Amino acid sequence: MKMSSGKASSEKQRAARLPQRKRGRERVASLLAAAASCFLDKGYDAATMTEIAERAGASIGSLYLFFPTxxxxxxxxxxxLADELSGRLEAMKAATAGRSAAAIADALFDALNGFIAANPVYSLLIDVTGDERWRQVVRAQRRRQIADLFARAEPPLGARQAQRLAVIVPHFMRISLLQGEAGSPSREAILEELRLMLRRHLESGG
Amino acid sequence: MKMSSGKASSEKQRAARLPQRKRGRERVASLLAAAASCFLDKGYDAATMTEIAERAGASIGSLYLFFPTxxxxxxxxxxxLADELSGRLEAMKAATAGRSAAAIADALFDALNGFIAANPVYSLLIDVTGDERWRQVVRAQRRRQIADLFARAEPPLGARQAQRLAVIVPHFMRISLLQGEAGSPSREAILEELRLMLRRHLESGG
Amino acid sequence: MKMSSGKASSEKQRAARLPQRKRGRERVASLLAAAASCFLDKGYDAATMTEIAERAGASIGSLYLFFPTxxxxxxxxxxxLADELSGRLEAMKAATAGRSAAAIADALFDALNGFIAANPVYSLLIDVTGDERWRQVVRAQRRRQIADLFARAEPPLGARQAQRLAVIVPHFMRISLLQGEAGSPSREAILEELRLMLRRHLESGG
Amino acid sequence: MKMSSGKASSEKQRAARLPQRKRGRERVASLLAAAASCFLDKGYDAATMTEIAERAGASIGSLYLFFPTxxxxxxxxxxxLADELSGRLEAMKAATAGRSAAAIADALFDALNGFIAANPVYSLLIDVTGDERWRQVVRAQRRRQIADLFARAEPPLGARQAQRLAVIVPHFMRISLLQGEAGSPSREAILEELRLMLRRHLESGG
DNA sequence: CATGAATGAGTTTTCATTCAT
DNA sequence: GATGAATGAAAACTCATTCAT
Structure with missing residues (x-):
């Protein structure tokens, strides 16, 4: 059964078993890495559990040992990935509190852009395919954190607008998903234009 | 192999037989409508040919009679859908030539927004899943048309910037794909903010 | 598309996974046996993967686990089968080197006839249906081996004629494919006539 | 349902309708020609009724109008084709009666070889695929006619041997089915060797 | 923990044949 | 007679998941 952005419900709830020994932790890490590369190469649906296991140099049985589905x-x-990003955003809090919204936006741009460049599968899983319900949860948390960042700007932004920016800035990053199309402006050029656009907007008072 | 955003190539070439009788033309229309609704509900991968045929009240054989894969x-x-949008954009040419970039952007917002609201499956197929190669072709054409629109602005925009806007404005519309998430600002509010941001940007000289 | 003696080419390359456990090796053997009997009973095209799996007492998934197409x-x-025959022919080399062409032909008749009687599906797969390209490869190897046998005859045969015999003798065996037709001479009678004909021919100097 | 050399039984017995008008006769001829070329190109199973109709420039409905299955x-x-060959063999009767078996074999070689070169699909349908029952009937008739030819040789051949030759000579022609394999002697060279072999055999008294 | 064999429901696709116009 | 739309059973093949060793 393929359920890409499917809205299925009654799920198996047994969580991924946490490995106790070092060997196990390494295995889990390599399985996750294999999954990331496979999802990225083929997309969520087309990636098969068998190939993921193979890429990790593990057996299919081993994969299911740690991840039940x-x-x-x-x-x-x-x-x-979301946890890692969350940590980075958390770290920004202190550094950006009291700065201008434009400055915060700028820093956010850099943080998100760097994170996605290092972990492109994050964009795929949070924005495109996989388990819709879960994605919403993760997006909601990210939204909260980013809104929080903007909420501490000086001069202050309305809560509403902070919320909107928390949707808009990550959405700007999704542009990265359009891979190198011939004849199209580069991703970097686009991002710079968006960054400028946003700064001006915020400097004009949002 | 299920290939959502797969990068496969070699295709089956038996062309879609075009219907010659009225009956056939109606069938094709209802099959396309069923496909649209099914893709939208389940996503490209999870939508099955069988269900599409069923929704159209046709047999699986009928579906394959007109669409070989x-x-x-x-x-x-x-x-x-791309043809229809293309027509609308073409029609805008005369109406917007010589107007300001901001005005053109505004009109484009309305046109795209209206089109996508009426044909949400367009966003899915052009931006998210399906045949990557084909999507690029269609996006390239849209980019060309929109860049053309901006190129005729008065005062004039640089060709480069027109190109960038031709990527950015449609990307703004993709925001629509995030369906009603609880606690998130409404799609309309977001779009209005983006529209304002863009207008300011263009009025400040791009 | 069903391609019996089809001339298609581009193939799926996921190799047949070789079994690593005893259980698997037994499965593979029973699957091959089931395939042989099924091909023989129904012909290559009419034999279905489902029935082959059933005859082997396996599930369709098991069949595809070991044979990807x-x-x-x-x-x-x-x-x-070709490997087994190849072994037998190899073994004949020592035994027939230096003997007369007629004697070699006789021995070859016996060897081929015995082999085909025990493995009738060999004739079907090498001569009649299935993957044309592959069949040619296998036939070419057999031709080389048989020509080799004749090339060591005493008095010597020309290389050209050895080549021709290497086509002719196996072709004589194909007669076995005409199963018991009423009113027709028996396969054995025919083979004996062909054997005699060939011996005389070779004794007359080829 | 694919039934290549299948042994199916309960058949639809409504014979092919004979067209009355000239237009109809032409259509039937072009359908048969299309079928011949299609069977030859793809094999019996892989040839589809739809493609046959297309090649004849007719509709699928038209094809079924004349041929029910x-x-x-x-x-x-x-x-x-069998009728045409039968005619040729019949014509040989007078010409070969009273001649030596070797001479008859020679004439038969030429006749069969010429016929098959002109109608290669004959070999396919009589020897390889299609309706097994029917093929046996047609082969039996051919066998009878050829045995008849040999039975009138002078000096006389035994009835048994005439029967055997009636199997053997057509079988020799089947060699034509191995299409141009690289490294293999030419079909012509092989046929000449077989012809010589047979002549010697018959001259030595069979 | 590890492994890889086993499963079978589900998916895409094909094609001989029928039938309404 | 012609046509082409319609059908649906059946085929090849996939893959998440389970389980015995």
Whole structure:
């Protein structure tokens, strides 16, 4: 059964087992890495559990030992990445509190852009395919964090607008998903234009 | 192999037989409508040819009579929609030539927004899943048309910037794909903010 | 598309996974046996993967676990048989070197006849249906081996004629494919006549 | 349902309708020609009724108007060819009566070889695929005619041997089915060797 | 923990044949 | 007679998941 952006419900809830020994932790890491590269290369649906296991140099049985379903695997992957990003955003809080919205936006641009460049599968899993329900949860958390960042700007932004920016800025990053199309402006040029556009907007008072 | 955003190539070439009788033309229309609704509900991968045929009240054989593969079906659907949008953009040419870039952007917002609201499956097929190669072709054409629109602005925009706007404005519309998430600002509010941001940007000289 | 003696080419390359456990090796053997009997009973095209699996007491998934396509299954089968025959021919080399062409032909008759009687599906797969390209490869190897046998005759045969005999003698065996037709002379009677004809021919100097 | 050399039984017996008008006769001829070329190119199973109709420039409905099933189409084709060959063999009767068996064999070689060169699909349908039952009937008739030819040789051949030759000589012609394999002696060279072999055999008293 | 064999429901696709116009 | 739309059973093949060793 293929359920890409499917809205299925009654799920298996047994969470991914946490490995106790070092060997196990390494295995889990290599499985997650294999999943990331496979999802990225083929897309969520076309990636098969068998190939993921193969890429990790593990057996299919081993894969299922740690991740009870394909969805759970994708969730784990996204969770890990989301946690890492969350940490970075958290770290920005202190650094950006009291600065201008434009400055915050700028810093956010850099943070998100760097993160996605290093973890492109994050964009895929949070924005495009996989378990819709889970993606919403993760997006909501990210939205909250980013809105928080903007909420601490000086001069202050309305809560509403902080919310909107928390949707808009990540959405700007999704532009990265359009891979090198011939004849199209480069991703960097586009991002710079968006960055400028946003700065001006915020400097004009939002 | 299920290839959502797969990068496969070698295709089956038996062309979609075009219907010659009225009955056939009606069938094709209802099949396309069923495909649109099914893709939208389930996503490209999870939508099955069987269900599409069922929704159209046709047999699976009938579906394959006119569309030799699932990909061909998606292509037909996207082609039709892209043609319609193309027509609308063409029509805008006369109406917007000589106007300000901001005004053109505004009109484009309305046109794209209206089109996508009426044909949400367009966003899915052109931006998210299906046949990557084909999507690029269709996007390239749209980019060309929109760049053309901006190129005729008065005062004039640089060709480069027109190109960038031709990527940016449609990308803004993709925001629509995030369906009603609880706690998130409404799609309309976001779009209005983006519209304002863009207008200011263009009025400040791009 | 069903391609019996079809001339198609581009193939799926996921190799037949070789079994690593005893259980798997037994499965593969029973699957090959089922395939042989099924091909023989129904012909290559009419034999279905489902029925082959059933005859082997396996599930369709098991069949595809070891043989990724119907063609690969037929190839494996033919390869195995060709290897066995190849071994027998190799063994004849020592035994026949230096003997007369007629004696070699006689021995070859016996060897081929015995082999085909024990493995009738060999004739089907090498001469009649299945993957044309592969069949040619296998036939070419057999031709080389048989020509080799004749090339060592005493008094010597020309290389050209050895080549021709290497086509002719196996072709004589194909007669076996005409199964018991009422009113027709028996296969054995025909083969004996052909054997005599060939011996005389060779004794007359080829 | 694919039934290549299948042994199916309960058949539809409505014979191919004989067209009354000239237009109809032309259509039938072009359908048969299309079938011949299609069977030859793709093999019996892989040839589709739709493609045959297309090649004849007719609609699928038209094809079924004259030939109620695919089998009936193949039968018609084979029947026609068999009838033509039968005529030629009949004509040989007078010309060869009283001549030596070797001379008759020689003449037969030429006749069969010429016929098959002109109608290669005959070999396919009588020897390889299609309706097994029907093929046996046609082969039996051919066997009878050829045995008849040899039975009138002078000095006389035994009835048994005439029967055997009636199997052997057509079988020699089947060699033509191995199409141009690289490294293999030419079909002509092989046929000449077989012809010589047979002549010697018959001259030595069979 | 590890492994890889086993499963079978589900998917895309094909094609001989029928039938309404 | 012609046509082409319609049908649906059946085929090849996939893959998430389970389980015995």
């Amino acid at each position: 394909k969805q759970a695997l994708a969730r784990s992957l996204l969770s890990n | 699932k990909q061909a079906l998606a292509r037909s659907l996207l082609s039709n | 119907k063609q690969a299954l037929a190839r494996s089968l033919l390869s195995n | 695919k089998q009936a189409l193949a039968r018609s084709l084979l029947s026609n």
